[in-house]
Amino acid sequence: MENSRKYLDPKILVRLEGLQLRARLIVEGYVSGVHRSPFHGFSIEFAEHREYAPGDDLRYLDWKVFGRTDKYYLKQFEEETNLTCYLLLDTSQSMRYRSDAAAMSKLEYAQCAAAALAYLILHQQDSVGLVTFDKEIRSLVRAGSNPSHMEQLVHVMEESVPERKTATGPIFHELAERLKKRGLVVVLSDLFDDVDSMMAGLKHFRHHRQEVILMHVLDPAELDFPFQQATLFQGLEQLPEVLAEPRALRKAYLEEFGAYVRRLKKGCRMHQIDYVQMRTDQSLEVALSSYLASRR
Numbered sequence: 358m359e360n361s362r363k364y365l366d367p368k369i370l371v372r373l374e375g376l377q378l379r380a381r382l383i384v385e386g387y388v389s390g391v392h393r394s395p396f397h398g399f400s401i402e403f404a405e406h407r408e409y410a411p412g413d414d415l416r417y418l419d420w421k422v423f424g425r426t427d428k429y430y431l432k433q434f435e436e437e438t439n440l441t442c443y444l445l446l447d448t449s450q451s452m453r454y455r456s457d458a459a460a461m462s463k464l465e466y467a468q469c470a471a472a473a474l475a476y477l478i479l480h481q482q483d484s485v486g487l488v489t490f491d492k493e494i495r496s497l498v499r500a501g502s503n504p505s506h507m508e509q510l511v512h513v514m515e516e517s518v519p520e521r522k523t524a525t526g527p528i529f530h531e532l533a534e535r536l537k538k539r540g541l542v543v544v545l546s547d548l549f550d551d552v553d554s555m556m557a558g559l560k561h562f563r564h565h566r567q568e569v570i571l572m573h574v575l576d577p578a579e580l581d582f583p584f585q586q587a588t589l590f591q592g593l594e595q596l597p598e599v600l601a602e603p604r605a606l607r608k609a610y611l612e613e614f615g616a617y618v619r620r621l622k623k624g625c626r627m628h629q630i631d632y633v634q635m636r637t638d639q640s641l642e643v644a645l646s647s648y649l650a651s652r653r
Contacts, residue, residue: 366640368460370469376511380472383641384480396440396478396541396652406430440483441500443536444471446514447546447574449491449523454547456578459637466637467545467574468514473645474543475510479503486536487513490528491521497535525550529558533565543570547579548621556624563628570631573621577638579614582607 373379406419409429417431452464461469471487478485479502486500487510496513525546536542542562548555548571562569578584585604618634625632635644 366460367466367637370641371460371465376468376472376514377476377507379469380476380507380511383469383473383645384476396442396481396483406432439502440478440481441486441538441540442474442478442483443486443488443500443532443540443542444474444510445488445490445532445542445544445546446471446517447491447523447525447544447548448489448495448517448519449521449549450519451523451547451549452574453519454576454579455637456576458577458583461637463547463574463576463637464517464519466635466641467572468517469641470572470574470635470645471514471543471545472507472511473641475507479507485510488532489513489517490523490525491519492524492528494528494531500540523550526554526558529555530561533558533561533567536567537565539566541568541570543572545572545574547575548573552617552620552624556628559624559630560628563630569628570633571621571625573618573632573634575634575636577636580636582610582614 370379370382373382406422407430409418409431419430419432422428422430446467448464452467453462455462455465459466475485475487482502484500484502485506487496487498489495495517498509498513501509523546525548532542544559559569559571584607622632624630631648633644633648
């Protein structure tokens, strides 16, 4: 395991050929064995009680109810099903961004994280699907559990071209109606969109009893605003270029950006959505394993 862990640094990962190889190294190098099956079996849920009948399995007797009522009732559960996970990968133009401090663009980093999660889910014999999107859905790979399914997921990710604007709110509403089977939805995006519209779309998933994880992929320059000299800021997603003195802007930028992140986190708490911030200069070992450990 120690030999594989050295490959988890983004500077090394970006030089490795192919997402499938990167995914295998990330999972086998650290996550697998340490955080085995972090998602498996979450869909078993108590449904209701029914009165005991001779021949019923005594393991499901609710002794607390018996203590209160002096009657025998069985716990009934929703049917146990394998986990179905959909990975929602933002392929909009802003995901192309990579500062000098990062070895990968936001899209490359999100692709590595998505491939690692897909690899992990398939190896715990559950199903995983993929959606790529910008201002509309670009591809939708239905969930599958066959190990060969990984090749199709990786191919779609590698073929993604980030060149359009994004519109998360309408996309999430559409997907919430199309992916109705209860499961897990993992969004990998820089989330540069209107927060209220985005949260309304994510709430739609929760309405259908989907579990939602928001993986907020950001470049360190977007978080720290390290610029010192007069800089020409190139607008992505059809925004104009701006020549500015960054030292005069830094305080206002950080305040505005901090307020935006706080609104995101508040919305996630309100709707019981997991929020995970991922810096593209951070080892994927840290970014993924610490979150997966919290799910055990």
